[in-house]
Amino acid sequence: MAGAKDTGTGHGNSRPAPGRQVAEALELIGAGAYLVDEQGHILAVNSRAVELLGRRAEDMAGQDAHELLHRGPQGQQMPATRCGMRQAFHARHPAHAEEDYFARADGSVLPISWFLTPYAGTGREAHTLVIFHPRKQAPCAEPAPERSAEPMSELERLALLAETTTQVTSTLNVDETLRRLVALVLPRLADWAVIDLITEHEEVWRTSVVHVDEGRLVHREDLEGPMPPVPEESPMPLSRALRGVASALVAPDTYQRTPDSGIAVEQRHLFEVTGIRSAVIVPLRGTREVLGALTLGRADKPGEFSASDLPLIEDIARRAGLALDNARLYQRQRAVAETMQNHLLPQMPRVPGLQMAVRYLPAPDASQVGGDWYDAFTLSDGATALAVGDVVGHDLEAAAGMAQLRNMLRAYAWSQQAPPSRIVERLDEAIMPITDVSMATLVFARVIRTDDGTWELSWTNAGHPPPLLVTRDGLTDYLTDGHSLLLGTGLSKSRPDATLPLPPGSTLLLYTDGLIEAPGRTLDEGMERLRQHAAALAHRPLPSFADQLLRRVQPPGLDDVALLALRTPARTGGGLDRAVTAPEI
Template sequence: MVSAGQASPGELPDLLGAAVCVVDERGVIARVNGCAERLLGRKSADLVGRDAHDLLHRDRHGRPLDRAQCRMVQAFLARRPQAGAGFFEQGDGALVELSWLVAPYAEPSADAHTAVVFTDRPRAADDADFPREPGSALPELERLALLAETTTQLTSTLDSDEALNRLIRLAVPRIADWAVVDLITESDEVERAIVMHHEDGVYANREDLEGPMPPVPADSPMPLSRALRGAASTLVTPQTYQGPPDSGIALEQARLFEATGMHSAAIAPIKGLRDVLGALTLGRSKQRGPLTPADLSLLEDLTRRTGLALDNARLYQRQRKVAETMQRHLLPQLPAVPGLQMAARYLPAPDESQVGGDWYDAFTLTDDITALAIGDVVGHDLDAAAGMAQIRSMLRAYAWSHHEPPSAIVRRLDASTRLAGVPMVTLVFGVLQQTDGDPWRLTWTNAGHPPPLLVSHDGQARFLTEGHSLLLGTGVTPVRPDACLTLPSRSTLILYTDGLVESRDRSIDDGLERLRKHAASLAHRPLPAFTDLLLERTRPTNEENDDDVAILTLRIP
């Protein structure tokens, strides 16, 4: 034992005969005594200067505890007396079960700190940091924390599958070992979307139990049938489904209990603002006690939040589908030009993004002149898609009615962008002409758009950077030059939008170089295969890309 007179910096005398740590206002250990060193299995040098919660506090499985749910940390910050119990990690990694008492601590020569007294006699088992008896309900603090986390997790995604997976990982294994999600589709069919089990720290899907389900009976008193009709939540056991089944759903439920080994379950409806969207079942295996009415109340709170999240996700998907369908229908059919091959592709942005304003166009002006365009209306929403349609129509109207060079047509379009209600537009517009068997000649102007790429049949690729000027809609009237080039026989011209070459994790220069290399390597491919492979190999992955892509390719005869 270290006496008061012999205590070294960072050490406390063993005046209390108990393990004591003194922490500062941040929860960092400032001093310890010999009893604390022995009880925690750590030397003073390994404790002082370390965050007490992060270094020591664990759950019953040895995993770090969430600071937001730790009563010990709350007592540090508030500097108020507080008692509790829980698990703490010793120096060799072993867990020790301890009671703790937090109280303000001050010395005349030191700033006001907090003392933590540890004892090896566990306190009441209903403490929020202490392991609960199997089957007991979550304490109120942990329940509120779970509901708050559920709200945060579910409102931060508009993907219904992602929302359900997040919900399950919040509820399992905290409340149950099994989670089952049954969804009602837009065609009023029932789909068992998820059957997930948690065991030994691993989540596993039972795909053999997932899939389509029989129709919902109109008058069945069985719990899942009632939940799918929007009735109140229910506690269920295997015995509930041991009698003669009254419907196909009851038969599937009996099979579920038999296959999973659940001895206790709770079923609650998932309700949207107007309709019942499905049902959530949480179940426990024999290693844990049965679910209780308190768990049922918590499940109802979870499904209420889930219903709102799924409602929002479904509404978003419907709006997105409308916008995407409108955009696809507005994109034109390519004209048939003798001797000239053309291909075009449009890919919408990933599911987590909104539809955009990317577009392409090709149309004949005379028998020997074909107009080409690729553009991008700034924005990622329905307004951008609608603005794209107006810009494309206006460009066609100017090109047909005014026989002028591309730069003059684009100047007229720039002056009219306000009529379309769009903020800004990037655009490449050009005309391709062949007269009396002469080589094909391209004349174009570029308004702030990525440059076209020309690939010769022997694999030489270069960007057409000439004819470049400001994008449309800036309010400035720049000089818009025209560029002109004779296209080599069997060469391929590529017009594209920036979603093909730019992403959050990759600069546009890197994307352009990637495009150039892949286009050169595909120079001998037939044009449809060339276009598809170029998209596949060049476009950033969904994780990197949040933009749609339009591409127009031409093969010179």
């Protein structure tokens, strides 16, 4: 399939395995199927492909699919320049062939038909799905059979169902799920697609009306918007679909009779404006309730929908409905998690002469509230306390532990006139007997204004990524002093302090490891990336600095990110700039 050579040693190459959902989707396909990466190396195969090819899945994993499988009629190696599959693979567009050949493990040649389609992986990967089935060779004396008059072959139907599963289940965004669904069915099945969704308030909203116009998908926003309520007893097709009763074949005269409800009036208007002459309306069902309805219409596309089309479209709608249900649940849980986390995180104090900005990005798992946190508060001696930490875990227990840890730290810091190291030592002593926290990392610091008007930082670091200091001229320094063991180890050891004057106009950045850790990247690489972008943004106003830093560093989203940035006043003339900027929350 791919022209690129394998630089490794066969299936010993190290490549990320596809997700469980993709592997399960492959098994749902009734034909042989395998998945390749952007170089054409096999990532996964289904059991039907293993059976047809007589090869073990682990022997195929990591192999160049073209070199391993593709052959000529007599079993000869297929030149890459003559491989239609390879050309479609590199062009990133769907393709199929009715007559081709794959090599089996025993050296025999398997005549096949195949279908190839690209799709986006869960991250930025460009994957390709290949579906194939054995082809019976007709005797040479007999003429080749004519192509079926069916608009889609069985292989194409299987490929469409497989593509639907992989496409709609690889996103947890409702709008993206709907966009992918429309792109899958247009123009393959119809030239109009209409999606009506039932909102959480039991209202119907015509969310998408899309038309194929000269190969482009055009949204008809003038036909979208709120719909009348669903009648409880209406026999009209859309009303029945939205109640989850049944699917239906629909023609324009279906809605020419006297309308029995407002929703029937809207349907008649839809058919009149679009010119749809044949349509199918099917329910979109979740695991617990009906989520809406999908309407596919043909106006310019030849052919009429028939009863034989219903099973395929219902299957597509069933898979899309489950994906939509998951996406909605994810977004609801994420909203709850973000609201809870925001209430757990504190408001920043106003400190004359200092600017502060804080940001928090939750982990992608919407059901989990993280243990990353920041804090800043005024101490009894007038100093400003800064803290950023990470409680081990990514669930409600970690969030509760984070709140306990933060509150204890505040109490110790306020009540004791002691350096940061001593405060953290007392906190560490109390973690195991008092809190539910098993382990945590923490940077705790004091910022105080000296007699000459400058600002001084003292801090201790309990196993946390080091703070980053950025001067107004873009010079950077990771503050690696004052480092010691993380909290909760049970080891009783004294902790060091470190002290540093903060240059005028400098920015101090405290952050959690979600900002610098990513799969396939070392910690040093993540810290260097953060340093480069922080230096480039040193001249930006502090709120913009924080926003742009997150945008440029692009945390991978596998963990929470908490960020606290503090900026000292710049010198103006003979003194310090005393202007106070409200903190950015």
